[in-house]
Amino acid sequence: MSGLLxxxxxxxxxxxxxxxxxxxxxxxxxxxxxxxxxxRYRRLxxxxxxxxxxxxxxxxPVSVIVPAFNEGQGIIESVRSLLALRYPVFExxxxxxxxxxxxxxxxxxxxxxxxxxxxxRKSLSxxxxxxxxxxxxxxxxxxxxxxxxxxxxxxxxAGLNVSRYPLFCAVDADSILESDALLKVVRPFIEDPERxxxxxxxIRLSNGCAVREGQVVRVGIPRNWIARFQVLExxxxxxxxxxxxxxxxxxxxxxGAFGIFRKDIAIACGGYRAASITEDMDLxxxxxxxxxxxxxxxxxxxIPDPICWTEAPESLRVLARQRGRWHRGLIxxxxxxxxxxxxxxxxxxxxxxxxxxxxxxLTGPFIECLGYALFAxxxxxxxANYPFAVAFFFVAVxxxxxxxxxxxxxxxxxEHRYPRLRxxxxxxxxxxxxxxxxxxxLSVVRAWSLIDYLRGKNEWGAMEKRGFAKxxxxx
Amino acid sequence: MLQTIVLFSFAYLLLLSGSLFxxxxxxxxxxxARERRDLRLYGEMEGELLEVLTAPDPNRAALAFARRxxxxxxxxxxLLVAYREALAGRALEPLRTIFERTIRGxxxxxxxxxxxxxxLQNVRLFVDFSRPEEAAHLxxxxxxxxxxxxxxxxxxxxxxxxxxxxxxxxxxxxxxxPNFYAYSNVFNSLGQRIEPFLRMSLRRPxxxxxxxxxxxxxxxxxxxxxxxxxVRFALSPDKExxxxxxxTLGRLAVPASRRTLLALAADPAWEVQAQAxxxxxxxxxxxxxxxxxxxxxxxxxHVRYNAGHGLAAYGLVGVLQLQEVSRQKEDRxxxxxxxMVLDSVVLTGGGA
Numbered sequence: 001m002s003g004l005l006x007x008x009x010x011x012x013x014x015x016x017x018x019x020x021x022x023x024x025x026x027x028x029x030x031x032x033x034x035x036x037x038x039x040r041y042r043r044l045x046x047x048x049x050x051x052x053x054x055x056x057x058x059x060x061p062v063s064v065i066v067p068a069f070n071e072g073q074g075i076i077e078s079v080r081s082l083l084a085l086r087y088p089v090f091e092x093x094x095x096x097x098x099x100x101x102x103x104x105x106x107x108x109x110x111x112x113x114x115x116x117x118x119x120x121r122k123s124l125s126x127x128x129x130x131x132x133x134x135x136x137x138x139x140x141x142x143x144x145x146x147x148x149x150x151x152x153x154x155x156x157x158a159g160l161n162v163s164r165y166p167l168f169c170a171v172d173a174d175s176i177l178e179s180d181a182l183l184k185v186v187r188p189f190i191e192d193p194e195r196x197x198x199x200x201x202x203i204r205l206s207n208g209c210a211v212r213e214g215q216v217v218r219v220g221i222p223r224n225w226i227a228r229f230q231v232l233e234x235x236x237x238x239x240x241x242x243x244x245x246x247x248x249x250x251x252x253x254x255x256g257a258f259g260i261f262r263k264d265i266a267i268a269c270g271g272y273r274a275a276s277i278t279e280d281m282d283l284x285x286x287x288x289x290x291x292x293x294x295x296x297x298x299x300x301x302x303i304p305d306p307i308c309w310t311e312a313p314e315s316l317r318v319l320a321r322q323r324g325r326w327h328r329g330l331i332x333x334x335x336x337x338x339x340x341x342x343x344x345x346x347x348x349x350x351x352x353x354x355x356x357x358x359x360x361x362l363t364g365p366f367i368e369c370l371g372y373a374l375f376a377x378x379x380x381x382x383x384a385n386y387p388f389a390v391a392f393f394f395v396a397v398x399x400x401x402x403x404x405x406x407x408x409x410x411x412x413x414x415e416h417r418y419p420r421l422r423x424x425x426x427x428x429x430x431x432x433x434x435x436x437x438x439x440x441x442l443s444v445v446r447a448w449s450l451i452d453y454l455r456g457k458n459e460w461g462a463m464e465k466r467g468f469a470k471x472x473x474x475x
Numbered sequence: 476m477l478q479t480i481v482l483f484s485f486a487y488l489l490l491l492s493g494s495l496f497x498x499x500x501x502x503x504x505x506x507x508a509r510e511r512r513d514l515r516l517y518g519e520m521e522g523e524l525l526e527v528l529t530a531p532d533p534n535r536a537a538l539a540f541a542r543r544x545x546x547x548x549x550x551x552x553x554l555l556v557a558y559r560e561a562l563a564g565r566a567l568e569p570l571r572t573i574f575e576r577t578i579r580g581x582x583x584x585x586x587x588x589x590x591x592x593x594x595l596q597n598v599r600l601f602v603d604f605s606r607p608e609e610a611a612h613l614x615x616x617x618x619x620x621x622x623x624x625x626x627x628x629x630x631x632x633x634x635x636x637x638x639x640x641x642x643x644x645x646x647x648x649x650x651x652x653p654n655f656y657a658y659s660n661v662f663n664s665l666g667q668r669i670e671p672f673l674r675m676s677l678r679r680p681x682x683x684x685x686x687x688x689x690x691x692x693x694x695x696x697x698x699x700x701x702x703x704x705x706v707r708f709a710l711s712p713d714k715e716x717x718x719x720x721x722x723t724l725g726r727l728a729v730p731a732s733r734r735t736l737l738a739l740a741a742d743p744a745w746e747v748q749a750q751a752x753x754x755x756x757x758x759x760x761x762x763x764x765x766x767x768x769x770x771x772x773x774x775x776x777h778v779r780y781n782a783g784h785g786l787a788a789y790g791l792v793g794v795l796q797l798q799e800v801s802r803q804k805e806d807r808x809x810x811x812x813x814x815m816v817l818d819s820v821v822l823t824g825g826g827a
Contacts, residue, residue: 395485
């Protein structure tokens with residue numbers, strides 16, 4: 001027994017090292033792929049006049065669906081920004097998902113809503129609809145008031161039922177779309193209408209930005225360090241990770257905050273699954289599954305320049321709630337579609353994307369926590385190899401910093417939104433500082449979410465919003 | 476051993492991260508400096524360009540402008556593209572002159588570049604500034620990758636002569652995997668002059684998808700001269716073609732199409748019925764009203780919806796019919812639909 005422990009110990013150490021090496025190598029490769037993708041995209045769109053898309057006669061109209069639950073604080077700003085989108089034909093469908101605050105009242109007052117006796121096809125099941133309203137001043141706005149169905153998926157399904165157009169764009173009520181975001185994200189549907197079934201754009205954080213009349217007018221870095229870490233995380237995730245994954249045809253997630261899909265395909269696979277807590281990932285995986293099973297060619301590109309601004313939590317408590325939910329959702333989706341894993345029938349999704357998410361994103365936090373626990377036990381038993389531990393820690397910090405710097409470079413090459421040199425310095429410092437507590441904290445939160453998942457926890461948890469006006473205070 | 480590897484990794488990563496950080500900073504400083512310089516140049520050139528455009532002899536002034544600014548192609552390209560969007564017609568001539576005298580030669584050379592993105596960028600400049608004599612260069616690109624091919628088509632549409640139109644339609648007919656959206660955009664920008672070519676293509680045996688696009692374009696461009704050719708497709712065994720024919724007949728609004736549309740309103744496919752009743756609304760022929768009222772009682776939601784909106788298109792007469800249907804108690808679905816359309820008319824003026 002006493003001989004077994006050192007072997008086990010060495011085995012775990014090797015596992016952690018191999019995991020660390022592989023994970024960071026994948027992130028590095030994704031960043032390099034993204035770099036190539038962004039450079040190519042930049043050249044491809046030179047001299048493209050997006051206004052031309054605006055004038056194209058046969059651009060598909062889009063239904064923008066906005067599920068809203070207790071979003072009274074920022075809903076008017078969000079809807080105004082959506083109504084100001086530059087796009088030939090679109091409608092904005094706000095689904096008031098049984099809010100207990102004054103969301104509906106605020107909408108009714110701001111947009112002069114009138115009850116509308118709408119007759120629609122209930123293609124997808126959802127909680128009962130109490131009423132459908134149209135605005136007397138904004139013909140593009142439709143508000144669906146429904147009983148709370150327990151999740152965003154239910155609200156989105158109700159919105160899909162009422163929607164009239166062949167493409168739909170799911171947008172969070174606490175998000176702001178840039179005015180040309182729809183024009184840009186719809187391009188793949190124009191260029192390759194048969195094969196494109198969905199497309200995603202970039203999500204960025206509005207914390208630290210100045211918002212006026214539903215548009216981000218000045219981009220800045222937030223004062224709050226938790227928000228700063230998240231700015232960098234979002235850059236890494238969207239510009240590094242998802243763009244790189246999309247280039248490998250391995251898109252599994254299009255953010256629920258901003259994604260556009262073909263309605264016929266979404267309805268064919270049953271719309272959003274109400275039982276899912278990350279309905280965005282669930283829908284994308286199911287759409288891919290359907291297309292693979294029907295042997296129909298498809299693509300889900302990721303476009304690096306349509307931008308959606310959203311507010312990030314600024315307290316550890318709310319952040320933990322959000323990340324715990326995301327991780328539970330990831331576990332739930334991977335468990336639900338486990339049959340796709342390692343199956344050539346499901347193409348890159350089954351052979352690469354799902355195994356990657358299962359091996360690294362899902363188990364990653366446990367392996368990290370195992371590493372921390374192992375180090376703590378070595379310290380307690382007086383067996384810690386301090387020079388090695390310190391050197392390894394710094395390797396981890398600088399590998400992470402290097403990947404973060406790559407994502408900053410990607411930002412510089414793609415949109416170049418952070419205007420001041422000081423912003424780059426703050427982001428770089430954040431890239432180093434996040435390794436000191438933030439990263440470990442999130443690993444514990446994500447590892448804990450497995451326990452929550454096994455206990456059957458299936459709730460969203462409230463997100464405390466400050467509203468764009470307050471979140472927009474720059475340092 | 477492991478410790479040494481880790482230490483070396485640390486040193487390597489530190490160096491790599493430091494270099495990347497310095498690269499980002501240096502790049503940012505350079506880009507900022509270049510942007511500032513370009514912005515200043517742009518401002519200066521813009522002022523001069525405005526003088527060129529308002530000069531008594533703009534073409535002569537354009538030549539002088541081109542001579543002065545030939546060494547600054549990057550800013551010049553930006554300026555020309557920006558002003559191309561703002562100007563139209565004869566006002567574009569000075570821009571064309573400047574383009575020809577400064578960057579045309581380089582663009583033509585780069586059309587033969589092995590890099591797709593370089594070819595694409597340059598062919599896009601020809602979308603704005605092409606001359607008929609450049610058609611030969613652009614036609615060569617019609618065998619390139621789809622994205623370049625479409626840009627070349629766009630450029631050709633800007634210098635549409637009889638020959639280039641013939642090339643465009645020939646390419647469309649032979650294209651094994653046409654991008655219908657892109658072609659529709661090209662056809663749309665060509666306008667009504669495509670009528671004879673459209674007629675010829677409609678009469679040729681083509682796949683239903685291609686015919687469907689051509690039928691659609693006839694409606695969008697209001698080519699009433701093609702009415703007889705379109706009516707033929709109302710009898711097509713292909714459902715999609717019948718739908719397009721119904722839609723186009725509604726757009727063309729030729730009174731004689733009432734009979735065809737009435738026949739299509741009784742088509743076995745609900746999609747065709749739905750389109751036909753909508754188009755009957757566009758005709759505003761009072762003899763079609765009973766058919767539209769009957770369609771409001773269809774078991775299919777889409778047919779009811781379009782029939783409702785078809786009736787609303789008649790104005791007051793249609794609204795009165797809708798009111799009547801909304802008050803009857805025999806068919807709740809028809810009543811609900813009529814009420815919804817009435818609500819839409821009242822709330823949004825039918826504009827939504």
